[in-house]
Amino acid sequence: MSLWDYCKICQCCCNGVLVNLTDEEKKILGREELNNVLSPCEFCKENGCTAKIKPLDCYAYPVLIVRKGLSFDYSCPLFKIYFLQLFHVGSEARKHLESVREKVKNTKKEDLERYYKETDQFPNELLL
Numbered sequence: 036m037s038l039w040d041y042c043k044i045c046q047c048c049c050n051g052v053l054v055n056l057t058d059e060e061k062k063i064l065g066r067e068e069l070n071n072v073l074s075p076c077e078f079c080k081e082n083g084c085t086a087k088i089k090p091l092d093c094y095a096y097p098v099l100i101v102r103k104g105l106s107f108d109y110s111c112p113l114f115k116i117y118f119l120q121l122f123h124v125g126s127e128a129r130k131h132l133e134s135v136r137e138k139v140k141n142t143k144k145e146d147l148e149r150y151y152k153e154t155d156q157f158p159n160e161l162l163l
């Protein structure tokens with residue numbers, strides 16, 4: 036069983052949220068924004084995300100991109116299991132966190148600033 040299997044049932048992070056898009060993602064998805072605050076994301080289908088590319092904001096979640104590095108959204112039901120898996124080399128959570136770090140390293144500063152603006156409003160002391 037995968038760490039992410041529960042997401043197919045939950046889908047909470049594809050509903051009621053504003054997804055930040057990088058300039059490149061805007062071009063590929065043909066959208067200026069993905070505003071899912073009042074309705075489920077247009078790309079969210081029964082078997083998950085159908086977007087051409089998954090935006091970094093979505094890929095990273097439940098990891099949050101914050102000014103000081105990476106943090107975690109406690110409201111995600113996977114919080115406990117994800118956190119525990121981080122102690123195990125090769126676990127899905129460890130691999131996910133490492134790939135988020137890599138993607139963030141390769142993201143332009145101006146794009147990262149969009150994430151920071153949002154996460155600055157919800158200071159989170161837990162850094163991963």
Ligand code: SF4
Pocket residue numbers: 041042043045046047048049096097110111112113
């Ligand atoms: S909120 Fe957490 S458990 Fe729910 S879909 Fe998003 S990542 Fe998966």
Ligand code: SF4
Pocket residue numbers: 048049050054069071076077078079080083084085086089090093094
């Ligand atoms: S782009 Fe995909 S992962 Fe992101 S909110 Fe929409 S359906 Fe969910």
